[in-house]
Amino acid sequence: MHRPGVLLLRSSRWPAGRTISLQAASPARRWFSEKRSLSNSSAKAARGASKSTEATSPGHTDVGETPIPRLISTDTFGHSDAPSDAPRFKTRTGPHPKSQADLTSIEEWKKEQSKLTFRGTVKELGQSQASVRVPWTKKTREKHRVTNVYYVQLRDGCDCPLCVDPKTKQRYFRTSDIPSKIKPRQMRWIDESWVDEEKVLEILWDNDVPGYDSSHVTRVTADEIRFPASFHYNKETHGRPRVFWNKAGMDEAQHWISYKDYIENDAKFGKALRALARYGLIFIKDIPESREMVEKIATRIGPLRNSFYGSTWDVRNDPHAKNVAYTNQNLGFHMDLLYMTNPPGFQLLHCLKNSCQGGESLFLDAFSAANDLDTSSWDILTRFQVPYHYNHDDHYYRTSRPVIETANYTTTLDSLENRWIAHINYSPPFQGPFRISSANMKRWGIRAESFINAFKTFADKIEDPERIFELKLNPGECVIFENRRVLHARRAFDTTSGERWLAGAYVDEDAVNSKMFTWKRKAGVFEGNAWESDT
Template identity: 30%
Template sequence: MLSGLRRCLSASTSRRALWSLKSLGTPPFVSAPRFGHQTLATAPLPAVGGGGTSLAVRRARALAHERLLQVEWEDGSSSLYPFTWLRDNCQCPLCTLQSARARSLLLSDLDVHTGVDHVQLTENNKVSITWPDQHSSEYEPDWLKRRCFSPEARRARQEELFLNERTFWDSGLRIPTASFEEVLHDDKAALAWLQALRRVGIVYLKGAPVEQGQVAKLSKRIGYLRLTFYGHTWQVQDKPMANNVAYTSGKLSLHTDYPALHHPPGVQFLHCLQQACEGGESEVVDGFHMAEQLRREDPEAFSILSSLRVDFTDTGADYCDFCVQSKNRIIDVDSEGKVVRINYNNATRDSVLDLPVHKVQPFYTSLKSFVELMNRPENVVTYRMEPGDLVTFDNWRLLHGRRSYVSHPDYLRHLEGAYLDWDEVMSRLRILRKAVHGDAP
């Protein structure tokens, strides 16, 4: 089946454009080819509880002056836990609703300056603490180890929870590809799909039925679709009196969808039902990679685009009538300066520009630099979708576009699209990872 898919792909896309998830083994992408200065490789997930990774506690003692519990592990390492945090996270039935794994203890009842009366190890190697009010708490070694406060442990835990590491790419990318039916029905295939979607930002699914409703069916593998003003799903076709530039046959420049919303959809599905006879090739670029490249090549432009908030607008009628307005930075960064989202759509960038007049020209100069960087041939991946192809991609990261095409009334190019949010996608990824690997929460 895979060899058949590769033959189809070579007929419709660049020979290096797509590659199979199934051929990679575990972990995904280890055997991927190099291109530029990047390698399609994903770091293995941090070790988690179970499967022989448990560590026994050698000793636990209270450091009263520092108000910390010190836990020494059998491998010689140690961890420190603040008293207040331990009391706040008591796992007993009075303090935690076990069925929901939710805290019952009210913050108003928490003594944030609490000490401890007594610390000991139980016969089954749990850490037991008696508090000044004689309340008792017990903590499993694995539970404590996974919540160690060391910088290394915190980084590993955050990576395990959110898969924050990304694999950057340029025009040499061979888009990860998988079987639509396998993703629908096999947990391992679905997990590999979502991990690749998170790491690389784009995954191609082959073999979807050539009929509407497949993006909705795929969404049920995750949870549910994101409803927008264009509906739960939407039909990308050349339409008279189009209410969106995507519903024309003209070229679509590289963009992210819906920056006119303050919280744009995180993930996009596009399913090809019919392709144009001529033209209509899709283009994608790694926005995170481009932002980092801009940071290196033009730090001032990066600073401007990651600090100034730009107006976006979208007005019309579809699922219902709408008049959307937002203010977003072209490049969103977190508190540590890491790029977390790209917000750029030239079609919906508003003529209203809420900037001091002296910042207008620097803004345009910076944005032009970013767009020219994205459009360099060495950064753009081009592929052609054929009926039955379904592409899934990270709308916070990738900028996508489309070449113009010849519109014919008897052979109308038709894609069906849908959105999801990253919260739902990451939720399903964690559930699948536990089902496949037995990872502890």
């Protein structure tokens, strides 16, 4: 719920007198009992109905005997001083609320009570949270929605100038400073702007963070409650829509952008970013002839990722190579640097020379291949840990990870529709030896047999020619691909017939995610309907 303090503190265009105050109601035992007949309790029902109309938002009491404190609304929002065509938050209108004597069953009574309960905008559910009726906004494009918010969550998200430095965006308090029993002494909706069609929830705290007095106010908009700062980021990064593709699909959907447009045209650059987000693969053409271009292309989407190969590196035939990539041999499908704790998210290969016979580049959507797995193979490949290592005189790296990393690492997703893939880890050339503890020796053998069968099933899908997109990069062309989604390979080439030289670079996934998100935010993509922002 990050909102610039200068915006939150601006005065309301409309009067803010319509308040919803948090008050503890006097304890009263539940007057309704299933054991009492409707006729015997009519008098009490009348008294109860009368009490429920004294406040705009009557308190709700559960089936048990313990009463729950209520939020008392001092206004019904029945009048409007806003333009007549502006959407308003209006309360229930109509006949006098029905009493228990008017109804014939407990079910009908509960339905009637639920209608009365949310005539106001806020009601207390307990000591730690409240149920808030969020009004209409241009992002939701729906009437109203009831959502639960925690007091700790609201206080932790406060970004007023007393809590967050407007310049550095750094917080002045720690989450651990928030009292565990923090609660509001007042909550109210105020109109901030009918131009934005947005309301603000204003909160005064009863027992605030030490060092903050009673003048401290937390303000959060309706959209920030429904769509906090993390909503669009998660939607545009981890939860972004992916288009699974095969050879035929990429033949048709391959995205090319000129170097000039990539560097200078923000609109076309943004379109290229969207293609990269969806397909994990884009191409750049008409690049000036210079070894330095790969760095310039890479830093357009994020800082260079350094490694023991250097900030940028060259892929060419080397008779003293310590990596098969630097030979002229065939290079099978793989992903780079999986032996590192944090492998690079994206890779760039800029072609400087490619006059050899052979040397075609191959690409494959590993997400698509994994999504087509049977349930048993999927389950095994999401759980079984595969070791990767880089073992040379001056460098040794090692880590283990499953072939398929899902959004939820502990749950087996049997439904194809619920398979959310975070990363694929597949690099046979750099797999390391298994380390097996004596306690797991017997059980590991059984699991290893199942893993090999599942791994073979996955490898067969990868080798399917119908999945493989192939092209030969020409000088002045560059490919950018998602390292832990798109597998890449290379056909052998003949160095006696010419020369092949590619310059490479890595960029971290976080950096590219940041670029994708901030570009859309600056372009105003998130200002519209929250569910239609991905365009």
